Amino acid sequence: MPPVPSVPARRSSLLKGLTLALLAAAICALLALPRAGQAQALSIHVIQRADAQALVPVIRPLLPEGGYVNAYQGKLIIRTSSANFDEILAALGDMPEAPRTVSVHLRRRAGGETAGGGVRIGPGGVSAGAATVTRQRQDDYRINTLSGHAAAIGQGTLVALTGTQYPALMSLRQGIEVRPMLTGDGRVRLDIAQRFERPAGGGTAELQGAASTLMMVPGQWQPLGAITVTEDSAAAGLAGADRHSERLSLPLEVKVELEGQ
Known part of the structure; x- marks a missing residue:
């Protein structure tokens, strides 16, 4: 029968086992730490x-x-x-x-219709007549600019306006001003303004314009809006009566294209 170890011997054996366990745990912890220069x-x-x-x-x-x-x-x-x-x-x-180069296209179709008629009293009797005149016009603009930079294109006419004590000279312009800005989803935020000014006869002028901000998909035409003007007038006198009606429509469309697409 083997001899029973004394109390001091058992205590020394337990301390030795505990020391070995702590040493093993410390080694595992060191191995778990990231090495210097590790990716x-x-x-x-x-x-x-x-x-x-x-x-x-x-x-x-x-x-x-x-x-x-x-x-x-x-x-x-x-x-x-x-x-x-x-x-x-x-x-x-x-x-x-x-910045990217952006091409801005503006398409404007001007359609007008003038109708007139009246009754005339003359030496030969009473006569009546009516006539309708239709006009069509299309303007196409294209301008290239850098994203985030404004650009304008147009044409002008210098006319003398009457109706005041001193005739005044006025510059009438037709054209567009644009500022495109690329967005993170590949679309273009477009600030656009257009002017359509022209002489109206008799020393007067017609001034029309529009301004808007659109989110554009490159390569697709998008309606910008329209300008419609209707004017009716009538006159009567001893020599007869006249009736005049005029309608002008300007539908606007815009498209943007990015360089390299």
């Missing part, structure tokens, strides 16, 4: 940039091992670590985004 986790980051394709060769040398960068529809898709992504953002902060 960090990589994730996908997306940046909206109109010049994304041109930035790919600039960003590629900045990426860590296992990272990549691609360009797709005005976006940079970057696989990298969070720390490296912050470095890339800092580098791009010194590189202003290149």
